[in-house]
Amino acid sequence: MRHPSTTSDDDSDALFGLDALGPGPAGPDTRGRPSFRDSDTARRLLPVREIHAEPAAAASPRGRQIIARFPEARVVEVASHWRIPGLHGNEGNIARWVRVKGETLVLGERKSPRTRPNGRSADWIAPGASNGCAMACAYCYVPRRKGYANPVTVFTNIDRIIGHIGRHIARQGPKTEPNQCDPEAWVYDIGENGDCSVDALICDNTADLVHAFRQWPTAKASFATKFVNPDLLALDPRGRTRVRFSVMPPEDSRLLDVRTSPVAERIAAAADFLDAGYEVHFNLSPVVVRPGWEEAWGELLDRLDDVLPARVKRQAAAEVIMLTHNRELHEVNLGWHPRAEEVLWRPDLQESKVSENGALNVRYAGAAKARAVERLRAMVAARAPWLTVRYAF
Numbered sequence: 001m002r003h004p005s006t007t008s009d010d011d012s013d014a015l016f017g018l019d020a021l022g023p024g025p026a027g028p029d030t031r032g033r034p035s036f037r038d039s040d041t042a043r044r045l046l047p048v049r050e051i052h053a054e055p056a057a058a059a060s061p062r063g064r065q066i067i068a069r070f071p072e073a074r075v076v077e078v079a080s081h082w083r084i085p086g087l088h089g090n091e092g093n094i095a096r097w098v099r100v101k102g103e104t105l106v107l108g109e110r111k112s113p114r115t116r117p118n119g120r121s122a123d124w125i126a127p128g129a130s131n132g133c134a135m136a137c138a139y140c141y142v143p144r145r146k147g148y149a150n151p152v153t154v155f156t157n158i159d160r161i162i163g164h165i166g167r168h169i170a171r172q173g174p175k176t177e178p179n180q181c182d183p184e185a186w187v188y189d190i191g192e193n194g195d196c197s198v199d200a201l202i203c204d205n206t207a208d209l210v211h212a213f214r215q216w217p218t219a220k221a222s223f224a225t226k227f228v229n230p231d232l233l234a235l236d237p238r239g240r241t242r243v244r245f246s247v248m249p250p251e252d253s254r255l256l257d258v259r260t261s262p263v264a265e266r267i268a269a270a271a272d273f274l275d276a277g278y279e280v281h282f283n284l285s286p287v288v289v290r291p292g293w294e295e296a297w298g299e300l301l302d303r304l305d306d307v308l309p310a311r312v313k314r315q316a317a318a319e320v321i322m323l324t325h326n327r328e329l330h331e332v333n334l335g336w337h338p339r340a341e342e343v344l345w346r347p348d349l350q351e352s353k354v355s356e357n358g359a360l361n362v363r364y365a366g367a368a369k370a371r372a373v374e375r376l377r378a379m380v381a382a383r384a385p386w387l388t389v390r391y392a393f
């Protein structure tokens with residue numbers, strides 16, 4: 001499938017769709033329920049004590065909202081959200097890895113929003129409204145650019161990010177050929193470097209993006225998540241946002257998905273999200289090859305088949321993503337979660353490749369990977385035949 005080349009942002013264009021921004025999920029939702037993000041559960045996940053903020057980000061309306069949400073937090077001015085001494089980089093942070101993710105936030109501005117072509121999960125990777133995550137999955141590549149022990153950075157200039165995406169969508173025109181991303185809409189991944197459901201515990205960036213996309217009939221937002229945030233049910237996405245619940249066998253998830261919602265909760269939420277106006281897909285990911293993996297995935301597929309109502313199955317599709325790992329992350333994990341590495345780091349099965357930035361990445365070696373992908377596809381076809389596999393790699 002040919003993609004139009006990514007074009008640079010042009011601030012002289014009229015902002016496209018910004019008038020669509022509605023109220024976010026702060027305060028009670030439209031059904032009068034208190035926000036989940038004000039609950040004790042949410043506060044336990046994000047007991048923010050320190051906010052590192054660029055001055056302009058702290059002074060912005062979004063920045064002020066966030067600082068007001070965490071009145072106990074100490075605000076520390078930083079010149080840039082990149083390379084904050086003592087916070088970024090792995091040195092000294094490994095022992096307090098999980099605490100840093102919950103107790104610290106960074107506020108910055110996205111200086112030059114860019115959209116990149118993708119073609120696998122989405123047509124385009126949109127400039128995210130955050131990077132980093134408050135959860136701590138042992139295989140997560142998201143924090144790689146700031147050192148693996150980094151917390152969420154929220155970009156406070158959400159209006160600029162949305163304006164950029166709107167102009168990009170306008171330039172594409174309608175999608176004329178169906179592809180694996182979507183038959184009709186240009187799909188924009190809005191959560192490449194974080195988890196939008198967790199971001200929605202912090203501020204209204206996710207709500208603003210969901211609201212913006214409902215005004216764009218040729219496009220659709222998409223994000224993967226491992227966290228069930230009931231506040232998202234109140235956003236009225238009108239079918240223009242695809243939520244991809246990531247699932248894996250619960251025993252793998254308990255070992256590897258640190259701080260996330262249990263897999264059973266993610267599966268149980270699918271119907272609620274569909275009924276609230278989302279498209280609901282699944283990421284079968286990452287697939288970790290370990291003794292017994294086939295039985296475990298078979299049971300998971302049986303569970304999806306048993307539990308999901310027909311209306312979820314009718315519109316569901318899945319991505320299958322085999323584990324990739326990284327030497328640097330392996331070494332970090334040995335410092336805080338060595339049991340995870342017993343299944344993630346498998347030199348007997350994996351081959352390595354030096355990436356463009358010099359990092360040593362590992363993935364299951366060619367033939368073994370092809371066999372595993374084939375096996376999983378066959379299991380999906382046999383046990384959850386309603387689940388279209390959009391792609392597997």
Ligand code: SF4
Binds near residue numbers: 135193
């Ligand atoms: S939820 Fe996603 S972004 Fe967050 S730590 Fe896990 S894999 Fe990374």
